[in-house]
Amino acid sequence: MASKVNDIICTVSTLFHTKGYENTKLSDILAETGIGKGQFYHYFKSKRDLGQAVIDHVISEMEECLFINILDQPEPPKMKIKKMLEKILTLQLEHEGKRGCPIGNLAIELSEHDPIFREKLACFFEQWEEKVQQILVEMQQDGELPPELNTAKKARSMIATIEGGLLLMKNKQDVEVFKDIIEMIQYDYHLNNK
Amino acid sequence: MASKVNDIICTVSTLFHTKGYENTKLSDILAETGIGKGQFYHYFKSKRDLGQAVIDHVISEMEECLFINILDQPEPPKMKIKKMLEKILTLQLEHEGKRGCPIGNLAIELSEHDPIFREKLACFFEQWEEKVQQILVEMQQDGELPPELNTAKKARSMIATIEGGLLLMKNKQDVEVFKDIIEMIQYDYHLNNK
């Protein structure tokens, strides 16, 4: 059933998040999902095939969570950024900041060696940059950002800060690190005196 | 000899940079270094043992490159940041930005599962943060940064931006991405009208 496939994808997305793609062995997948080898290969033609499905899943979860529910909503730009940052923090708090970014992790592991995986992940980051840029443009039009600012690059920079913050947080295994990062972004964009 | 050990470490640090730790197989190491199995296990008691040596090596290279040669030098603070960014870019240009940060990559791969590796990498980031913070304090004293700014968090944020920028760059396999990030940091700290 589709639900079984979905179960597997969900379970494995957690495995990928904690252990990475290569380091998640088929045996881990079978143990965690409780299915047999044969059944696995009934649903997926290879581990790589599953990998693509999981990445699609992780990305679309993130898209819903950040894009649809927040960035695409009709709200004041600063509020959207604030909510986005809070949402990311909330997601991290579920695992005490030990896992880092499910997408960023895969980007590091796979970008140089698997063009298809790389492309999917790159596509996510591109969309994210665009959506943030739109918000920055709004802010710029409201006079809240200097008119000479390159909003595309600034958006890219904000996302870099978030991803780098998640990297440092994962390295410290401490979510407080990411809280500092959020605070600095909020300071940078004056998100508190709204 | 010590020089043989060093040769191995240098060669493997490149392998770790491109393929990651787990994905660098002993056979890759032997092929790349041209030594035999027996010799390898004569010099290192395990792959993990080599891993530690390589991480130490990579970190101390980075320390020399960024800390000793730049951040610890008696120069104006803005100049030091500028040079640091340029140095990182130069290093990336050697591989067209395809590999990303040798330390950040390992931080993502290993932080959650190997406490010793994690600690070594965390220690590097801590030092980096401290050194950048000192510079920001100087700038703050010179009135180039607002007095209420939390320099520790701001330093952490700058490093996050750099690491995240390298992550996005690796994902796009395009060094231009990182150039944007540098430009935004320079804009943020007014590094050009110095």
Place this chain on the structure above:
Amino acid sequence: MASKVNDIICTVSTLFHTKGYENTKLSDILAETGIGKGQFYHYFKSKRDLGQAVIDHVISEMEECLFINILDQPEPPKMKIKKMLEKILTLQLEHEGKRGCPIGNLAIELSEHDPIFREKLACFFEQWEEKVQQILVEMQQDGELPPELNTAKKARSMIATIEGGLLLMKNKQDVEVFKDIIEMIQYDYHLNNK
């Protein structure tokens, strides 16, 4: 239905011809016939069961083709041999001589390890030898073959030449090889100056 069973058998006989018995996987069979697993095991209790049915089918096709339509016909002996050789050539031309003898191939693959399969194939060859022998006896009576000739052994030898010719032809992947063989048999039995 019987016709469904027959469809499967026909399709699989082609698979066996090109890939052999062991190398024809159930998945090949399902893909080629378009049926599902359940349906397969409804019609056949195992792959081996199907194997027997296919061998029976291939043999009876050959019997019709060579025995009933040619060797059992009331025609001059030399004509029958000539037609038999031409028929075999025609069959091979359908696949450019790439597949070889459907029965000889299976004989090589299965004779040593499966007594039932072996027996079925051996039975075919025995019949063939007998029918050819009868023809040679006729020719002997007509004075076209020396009276001391052992017709049973000569018949066996002719079939060996044919099967070996098909083997060499398959190995060269070139039907011309078999044409040479036919020519020599025709020369041997003076089939042209009839």
Place this chain on the structure above:
Amino acid sequence: MASKVNDIICTVSTLFHTKGYENTKLSDILAETGIGKGQFYHYFKSKRDLGQAVIDHVISEMEECLFINILDQPEPPKMKIKKMLEKILTLQLEHEGKRGCPIGNLAIELSEHDPIFREKLACFFEQWEEKVQQILVEMQQDGELPPELNTAKKARSMIATIEGGLLLMKNKQDVEVFKDIIEMIQYDYHLNNK
């Protein structure tokens, strides 16, 4: 050591002879040779790699046995053919004719699907044909064969008869079948009244 490699090749050539290439599983090889998986892959990079080595080995054994020791010797042509047939019979008697031709079997199994294996085997048959043809030419010059006879095709036909005879023999699992074939060839070439 080279001798270990050779041991494996010899052992496996027997396995290939009885079970065929595909049907000889790695586990059979390991059980029969008494080595471990790791060791196997230390000596051969794949089963296919071993396959090539085994085929080379089988062919060169046959070349020594039939070509160097018999067909290339300075002897009367009829004697050479006689000895060749006897040698082949002797080889078969070692296994009571149950295995068939080590080369013919592989030719049937592999010719259609593996071009490299096919080529190696085809090359053997070509040489064989040439050597037999030379003998037939000699006989023709001695007036023992009709001058209009196409010796190339006749040589090919003799080898086809031998190979087909071995096929029928294997199918019957009875070496007597091949004795009949030999007898007929001897009759055909008047090898007894020498």
Place this chain on the structure above:
DNA sequence: GATGAATGAGCTTTCATTCAT
């Protein structure tokens, strides 16, 4: 110090067959 043969657990994948619906 140096070589590479040997080990064996573990990897991803395949396959004929059975079972539940």
Place this chain on the structure above:
DNA sequence: TATGAATGAAAGCTCATTCAT
């Protein structure tokens, strides 16, 4: 009848490590 999910043994192969020389 018919479907395809489920099973699990076995396939070919990889890998870090140890051992004998």
